[in-house]
Amino acid sequence: MAENDYIQQLFADRIGGAEFGLKEEIYKFEKIKRAKRAAVKKNPNVRLIDLGVGEPDEMAARSVVEKLAEEAGKKENRFYADNGIAEFNHAAASYMKEVFGVSGLNPETEINHVIGSKTALAMLPAAFINPGDVTLMPAPCYPVLATHTKYFGGEIIDLPLLEENGFLPDLDSLSAEVLGKAKLLYLNYPNNPTGAVANREFFEKTVRFAKKNRLIVVHDAAYAALVFDGEKPLSFLSVPGAKEVGIELHSLSKSFNMTGWRIGFIAGNEKLVKAFATVKDNNDSGQFMAIQKAAAFALSHPEITQQTAEKYARRHEMLAQTLSECGFDAVKPKGSFFLYTKAPIGVKDGPGFTSAEEFSQFLILEHLISTVPWDETGHYVRFSVTFEADGIEEEKQIMEEVKARLSRTDFIF
Ligand SMILES: Cc1ncc(COP(=O)(O)O)c(C=O)c1O
Numbered sequence: 312m313a314e315n316d317y318i319q320q321l322f323a324d325r326i327g328g329a330e331f332g333l334k335e336e337i338y339k340f341e342k343i344k345r346a347k348r349a350a351v352k353k354n355p356n357v358r359l360i361d362l363g364v365g366e367p368d369e370m371a372a373r374s375v376v377e378k379l380a381e382e383a384g385k386k387e388n389r390f391y392a393d394n395g396i397a398e399f400n401h402a403a404a405s406y407m408k409e410v411f412g413v414s415g416l417n418p419e420t421e422i423n424h425v426i427g428s429k430t431a432l433a434m435l436p437a438a439f440i441n442p443g444d445v446t447l448m449p450a451p452c453y454p455v456l457a458t459h460t461k462y463f464g465g466e467i468i469d470l471p472l473l474e475e476n477g478f479l480p481d482l483d484s485l486s487a488e489v490l491g492k493a494k495l496l497y498l499n500y501p502n503n504p505t506g507a508v509a510n511r512e513f514f515e516k517t518v519r520f521a522k523k524n525r526l527i528v529v530h531d532a533a534y535a536a537l538v539f540d541g542e543k544p545l546s547f548l549s550v551p552g553a554k555e556v557g558i559e560l561h562s563l564s565k566s567f568n569m570t571g572w573r574i575g576f577i578a579g580n581e582k583l584v585k586a587f588a589t590v591k592d593n594n595d596s597g598q599f600m601a602i603q604k605a606a607a608f609a610l611s612h613p614e615i616t617q618q619t620a621e622k623y624a625r626r627h628e629m630l631a632q633t634l635s636e637c638g639f640d641a642v643k644p645k646g647s648f649f650l651y652t653k654a655p656i657g658v659k660d661g662p663g664f665t666s667a668e669e670f671s672q673f674l675i676l677e678h679l680i681s682t683v684p685w686d687e688t689g690h691y692v693r694f695s696v697t698f699e700a701d702g703i704e705e706e707k708q709i710m711e712e713v714k715a716r717l718s719r720t721d722f723i724f
Contacts (some may be wrong), residue, residue, distance in 0.1 A: 392597025
């Protein structure tokens with residue numbers, strides 16, 4: 312044993328150094344998992360209703376799966392794909408035009424495939440962050456760009472997303488000192504976890520702000536095509552001047568029910584795309600060409616996303632109504648599969664909740680309903696409409712069951 316102990320001294324500081332793995336820190340998602348296990352063990356005959364899932368409940372469209380099967384069987388698709396194949400880049404350029412009205416993207420120089428937007432966000436800091444540089448991150452938000460900024464010795468400055476501002480960051484709140492050190496500004500609309508959408512004016516302001524402060528805008532558009540109720544898919548790149556200041560990340564994970572396939576693309580400023588591609592080329596050897604070809608096929612069928620968006624819109628309608636009837640201030644979002652709402656502060660003649668996490672644990676343990684809590688900026692829970700249900704009737708049954716369970720408790724808001 313003793314001669315192996317030196318391993319503990321060799322971990323890099325960025326993952327905790329010599330302390331790595333020694334502290335029993337339990338993170339949010341692990342706490343949720345543990346609570347779910349405990350609740351199911353205690354109530355084996357009650358169905359756990361999982362409204363916490365962050366990915367689609369359905370598989371990819373049959374036609375896309377068939378295209379993959381066909382391409383997977385072709386000998387010419389077996390090679391390393393390096394920075395991607397032209398067929399995918401061209402499909403991505405056409406998709407940007409058709410769905411978002413963004414024309415003129417050069418498929419060769421302004422688009423590059425990515426093995427999921429998560430890995431792209433993980434790689435971007437390698438291209439831009441030197442020690443001491445700042446990345447501006449909304450709070451709450453998807454954290455990957457922040458984690459890797461810190462790995463490279465950079466710093467994170469939070470931009471709180473407040474309900475009274477429509478969950479858009481207040482760019483004017485930043486000091487000159489912070490702006491002097493800032494290089495990257497991360498945005499994500501429709502937003503995870505708030506479900507908020509951005510508008511053209513906000514993106515126009517962002518372009519002016521980025522130019523004035525010499526910032527690179529990274530717009531994470533993972534949910535961009537999943538909008539409803541008259542909302543049109545909005546790309547940051549559709550705003551004049553955006554290509555001078557930023558890039559946008561698109562993913563087929565959510566819009567085409569392809570989370571496990573690991574495919575998406577980066578688009579925008581040529582120099583930024585080139586810097587990213589240089590880092591990527593030193594990290595991976597590209598996604599399997601058969602997957603790229605099936606993804607190109609999917610991108611040329613945006614009606615697949617529209618059908619999914621309609622389903623989410625229907626479910627959101629039911630969920631917002633159910634939650635409202637149970638006392639929550641729940642509003643149907645205009646995009647994404649997330650409904651974000653204030654957590655109650657306690658139960659009448661019962662426990663109080665000092666955080667959304669406490670409420671979320673209560674909901675799992677007492678009612679076998681799983682959600683994801685967010686305590687960064689206020690206390691909110693994220694409900695997701697990606698629960699497993701086969702058709703409208705089952706969706707209705709689940710909502711009735713949610714209502715019956717929640718109604719058993721008198722929550723205080
Ligand atoms: C905001 C946001 N960005 C990126 C991702 C990662 O997506 P991908 O599957 O493309 O890596 C997610 C996934 O949950 C997300 O919510």
